Amino acid sequence: MMDRYTLxxxxxxxxGIAVFLTFILLxxxxxxxxxxKPLNHILRAPYQxxxxxxxxxxxxxxxxxxxxxxxxxxxxxxxxTTVTIIxxxxxxxxxxxxxxxxxxxxxxxxGLFLSVNMFAxxxxxxxxxxxxxxxxxxxxxxxxxxxxxxxxxxxxxxxLRGYLEKIPKEMEEAAYMDGASRLYTLRRVxxxxxxxxxxxxxxxxxxxxxxxxxxFAVTFNSNGNLHPLPVGLLQFIGYQNVEWNMMMxxxxxxxxxxxxxxxxxxxxxxxxxxxxxxxx
Amino acid sequence: xxxxxxxxxxxxxxxxxVLSGIDLAIRDREFVVFVGPSGCGKSTLLRIIxxxxxxxxxxxxxxxxxxxxxxxxxxGISMVFQSYALYPHLSIFExxxxxxxxxxxxxxxVKAKVARAAEILQLTEKLSLKPGQLSGGQxxxxxxxxxxxxxxxxxxxxxxxxxxxxxxxGEMRVELSALQRDLDAxxxxxxxDQVEAMxxxxxxxxxxxGRIEQFGTPMELYHHPATRFVATFIGQPNMNLIPATVTxxxxxxxxxxxxGGAQMTLPVDPGTTRAGDRVEVGLRPENLTLGQGLAMRLRxxxxxxxxxxxxxxxxxxxxxCAALPGDTAVHEGEEVGLTFAPADAHVxxxxxxxxxxxxxxALAA
Ligand SMILES: Nc1ncnc2c1ncn2[C@@H]1O[C@H](COP(=O)(O)OP(=O)(O)OP(=O)(O)O)[C@@H](O)[C@H]1O
Ligand SMILES: [Mg+2]
Numbered sequence: 090m091m092d093r094y095t096l097x098x099x100x101x102x103x104x105g106i107a108v109f110l111t112f113i114l115l116x117x118x119x120x121x122x123x124x125x126k127p128l129n130h131i132l133r134a135p136y137q138x139x140x141x142x143x144x145x146x147x148x149x150x151x152x153x154x155x156x157x158x159x160x161x162x163x164x165x166x167x168x169x170t171t172v173t174i175i176x177x178x179x180x181x182x183x184x185x186x187x188x189x190x191x192x193x194x195x196x197x198x199x200g201l202f203l204s205v206n207m208f209a210x211x212x213x214x215x216x217x218x219x220x221x222x223x224x225x226x227x228x229x230x231x232x233x234x235x236x237x238x239x240x241x242x243x244x245x246x247x248x249l250r251g252y253l254e255k256i257p258k259e260m261e262e263a264a265y266m267d268g269a270s271r272l273y274t275l276r277r278v279x280x281x282x283x284x285x286x287x288x289x290x291x292x293x294x295x296x297x298x299x300x301x302x303x304x305f306a307v308t309f310n311s312n313g314n315l316h317p318l319p320v321g322l323l324q325f326i327g328y329q330n331v332e333w334n335m336m337m338x339x340x341x342x343x344x345x346x347x348x349x350x351x352x353x354x355x356x357x358x359x360x361x362x363x364x365x366x367x368x369x
Numbered sequence: 370x371x372x373x374x375x376x377x378x379x380x381x382x383x384x385x386x387v388l389s390g391i392d393l394a395i396r397d398r399e400f401v402v403f404v405g406p407s408g409c410g411k412s413t414l415l416r417i418i419x420x421x422x423x424x425x426x427x428x429x430x431x432x433x434x435x436x437x438x439x440x441x442x443x444x445g446i447s448m449v450f451q452s453y454a455l456y457p458h459l460s461i462f463e464x465x466x467x468x469x470x471x472x473x474x475x476x477x478x479v480k481a482k483v484a485r486a487a488e489i490l491q492l493t494e495k496l497s498l499k500p501g502q503l504s505g506g507q508x509x510x511x512x513x514x515x516x517x518x519x520x521x522x523x524x525x526x527x528x529x530x531x532x533x534x535x536x537x538x539g540e541m542r543v544e545l546s547a548l549q550r551d552l553d554a555x556x557x558x559x560x561x562d563q564v565e566a567m568x569x570x571x572x573x574x575x576x577x578x579g580r581i582e583q584f585g586t587p588m589e590l591y592h593h594p595a596t597r598f599v600a601t602f603i604g605q606p607n608m609n610l611i612p613a614t615v616t617x618x619x620x621x622x623x624x625x626x627x628x629g630g631a632q633m634t635l636p637v638d639p640g641t642t643r644a645g646d647r648v649e650v651g652l653r654p655e656n657l658t659l660g661q662g663l664a665m666r667l668r669x670x671x672x673x674x675x676x677x678x679x680x681x682x683x684x685x686x687x688x689x690c691a692a693l694p695g696d697t698a699v700h701e702g703e704e705v706g707l708t709f710a711p712a713d714a715h716v717x718x719x720x721x722x723x724x725x726x727x728x729x730x731a732l733a734a
Contacts (some may be wrong), residue, residue: 262421263454267468268442277470281458357675 116340124338125146131333147338154325154335157258160314162320162343165299168317169347172237172298173291179242180290184249185275189261202243214308221309232309233317237298244297245290253279288357299347318343322364371432371445371522371555373418378427380413380579387413388579391427395557395572400549402558404602405576411559412527414576418557419448419525431522442468447516448525451532453508455500455515461487465514472519486514486702489551506537513545516554524549526558530565544569563603567591571598575599582684591732597721600651604689606678608651608715611663615639615646623716623724625650628685629661635714637724648724650716654678657691659699660708665689667703679705 094102123131125143186192187199208274217236218227226232256279264274280287303319310316318339325336378391387410395401403411416422418429420441429437429444436444447468463470465486468469469479469665487493488579490510500508509529516524522628529545530538546569549556567587575582575590575598583595598607613625616632618639621653625648626632635650642648655676657663674694679691679699693705699705712728717728 211529257452257453257454259450259452260456263448263450263515264467264471265421266419266441266448267471267515268440269467269471273471278456282456 095358100304120337120341124334124341126334128330128332128334147332147334148342151325151332151335151339151342154332155321155339157313158321158339158342159314161316161318162346164230164315164321165302165317165319165343168233168237168302169295169298171230171234172241173295175234176238176241176245176294176298177287177291179238180245180249180294181280181287183242183268184246184253187246188250188253189258198242199246203247206240206243211304214304217307228307228310228312228315230315233302233305233315236305236309237301241294241297245294248293249283249286249290252283252290254316256282285357288354292351292354295347372430373523373555373557374428374430374433376428376430378414378417378429380410380417380422381425384580388417388424391579391581393574393581393584395555398553398555399576400546400558400569400571400604402560402570402572403574403576404560404563405567405582406602407561410579411561411576411577413529415448415525415557418523419446420444421448432595437567442519446472446525447519447521447523448527448571449509449512449516449529451528452504453500453512453532455508455511456596457500459499460496461492461498461511464500464511465492465496465518467515468519483514489517489548490514492720503565507531507540509533509541512580513548522555524552524554524556524697526556528559528560529558531562536564538562545569547548555608563605568605573603575602577602588730593723593726594651594715595723597649597651597717597723600715600717602725604653606654606692608653609646609657609689610649610651610717611683611687611689613648613650615644615648618642619645622711622727623648625716627663629664629683633711635711635725637714638727639726640718642718642724647719649717651717652709652713654690654692656709656713657689657693657707658706658709659693659697661706662708663689663706665691665705665707667701667705670699670701681705727729 122138122140124147125144125145126140127144130137130140130142136243155161177326197346219231221227221235227233260265260278260282261274265276269277306315306317306320312322322336322339325332373393374397375391378388379386380388391414403414405411409483413422417424420436420439424437428435429574431444431446441448456467459467465483466479469482473671474482483496484493488498490513491509492507492514495503495507495511500511503511509532512529526545530541533541542565545558549569554612558565558569570587571583572586573590574584577598581597582602583590585593590603594603595634601610611627613627615623616626617624619634621634622636623639623642624632624634627650637674663683665679665683667679667681669680671678671680675695677693677695677699679693679697681689681691683689689707693699712726715726716724718724
């Protein structure tokens with residue numbers, strides 16, 4: 090590949106990336122720093138970035154302070170994973186239908202789905218609460234999973250449809266000529282080719298599911314055993330003081346497993362996000 | 370082993386009539402090529418035969434059986450697409466085996482059939498590779514391999530060579546002709562390249578604006594084009610068309626006067642033409658020779674070796690092209706005289722229909 094940038098341009102580009110990354114990563118870094126400091130150092134005025142007393146103390150003490158912390162982390166991952174799985178089971182065939190089939194009210198129905206996303210989840214909390222109560226799902230995992238899935242389906246369809254549309258139609262026609270059914274073609278041709286797209290969509294769904302569970306958990310669940318991490322973190326807020334260092338340590342511990350999975354998927358993510366950007 | 374009959378096929382896309390009244394009888398083991406300008410409906414007709422597109426009306430019969438409503442596999446048809454449509458994530462073996470996998474054949478049979486197809490197409494060494502690792506010509510062969518493994522009765526090709534470079538295209542042309550003989554198959558082939566049509570076809574269908582202009586052997590189309598459209602479409606360089614007026618008809622043929630005033634009697638059936646009718650005289654560049662007759666100002670001379678293609682203009686601004694012997698001593702900018710044998714002339718009436726030639730070469734069967 091040709092070196093297309095001059096040194097000056099490169100410096101500019103790297104500088105831009107550095108600014109951007111700083112902006113995104115600084116909160117994480119600050120979280121980490123906070124988790125290492127003793128509580129009285131955190132609340133020191135004036136604010137002191139560096140502490141002379143760093144320790145991983147909070148990482149061990151947090152488990153005692155909030156005994157169910159492990160359970161909360163597990164709940165978070167469990168809810169987000171289940172939401173992702175169920176959502177994908179619905180999204181894949183729906184996105185395929187929107188990408189390839191012709192049916193009445195195709196564009197209108199997709200628009201309608203998407204308009205649901207225009208409402209913030211909060212607006213719909215009360216009707217959803219009533220619905221959950223009627224179905225007898227309050228205080229169960231389902232109370233957090235079902236609304237999570239429902240809110241993610243429209244975006245998921247929208248995103249995945251774009252990927253599926255990029256797969257040449259002739260490949261499907263060739264399979265059809267050879268006698269393959271739609272489902273067989275979907276399984277053996279379309280989905281393998283849409284791999285990167287699937288990873289991107291599943292990732293987006295997972296992240297959003299992870300982020301949105303707080304609202305549903307606070308509203309639809311009062312069973313302490315089922316709470317996800319964001320709700321669990323509230324327990325670090327005591328009557329006298331807030332255990333900031335432990336809260337940050339717990340938050341970081343909670344997202345670490347997810348982070349590891351994403352590092353592993355990164356290769357697909359990059360391929361997926363740029364797929365179709367250049368003519369092959 | 371199959372005949373293919375189309376009866377009054379029409380196709381509309383909304384208000385847009387793409388095909389109107391296509392009737393075609395293709396014989397067993399025949400290699401038929403559809404040619405025509407872009408947008409004339411070649412691909413649409415092929416896709417209707419394949420079963421990828423439903424005809425608005427009309428029937429399709431394979432071996433006498435009405436398959437108009439059958440799925441492609443049940444028609445016993447396979448198709449090779451212009452873009453190859455290979456599956457990039459599957460190996461060459463699995464690409465070729467795809468139709469057999471769909472049919473759930475036992476593994477041993479799949480292996481044997483793929484091996485045979487790979488051998489015919491010289492792909493045996495490539496079976497474990499992915500399509501991305503093959504050259505254009507090899508990919509094309511994989512696409513053909515996928516279409517031959519399940520022994521269809523009719524093969525369809527939609528411009529299969531148009532993505533290849535000229536040299537490879539020539540090679541594949543020969544291979545495809547040989548394949549057609551070896552497989553004893555009925556083939557329908559779409560192209561807009563008339564060299565492919567002339568060299569490979571047993572018979573050619575010339576399509577224009579969704580209608581069949583003519584269906585015949587390459588030499589029939591060359592010597593006896595039914596219409597002005599076919600005459601200019603078949604043959605390279607294109608046929609010259611010179612406007613003329615009929616001055617008389619008789620047993621000898623039709624006497625025409627060119628705009629320069631020169632008169633000539635051409636041995637064609639007058640049909641309904643009368644003195645005074647405007648006609649066009651069609652002259653193939655290869656039928657023109659140096660001599661007294663049409664005067665042309667030579668503008669460009671392309672020496673190809675064996676022949677020299679002379680492009681020029683007649684006095685009234687009409688373009689003219691002649692294929693002369695390679696070492697003809699003429700120069701660009703010069704005035705040259707061109708002549709032709711009356712028997713070589715084609716005459717088209719005002720509607721573009723040909724007046725039948727009397728002395729043209731006998732038709733090759
Ligand atoms: N799905 C479709 N919807 C509407 N119009 C179509 C559709 N498919 C083809 N057409 C129209 O039908 C006409 C014939 O198309 P077709 O693809 O058969 O042409 P073609 O002869 O194969 O041309 P080319 O040589 O460019 O491939 C064109 O005018 C095209 O715009
Ligand atoms: Mg076409």
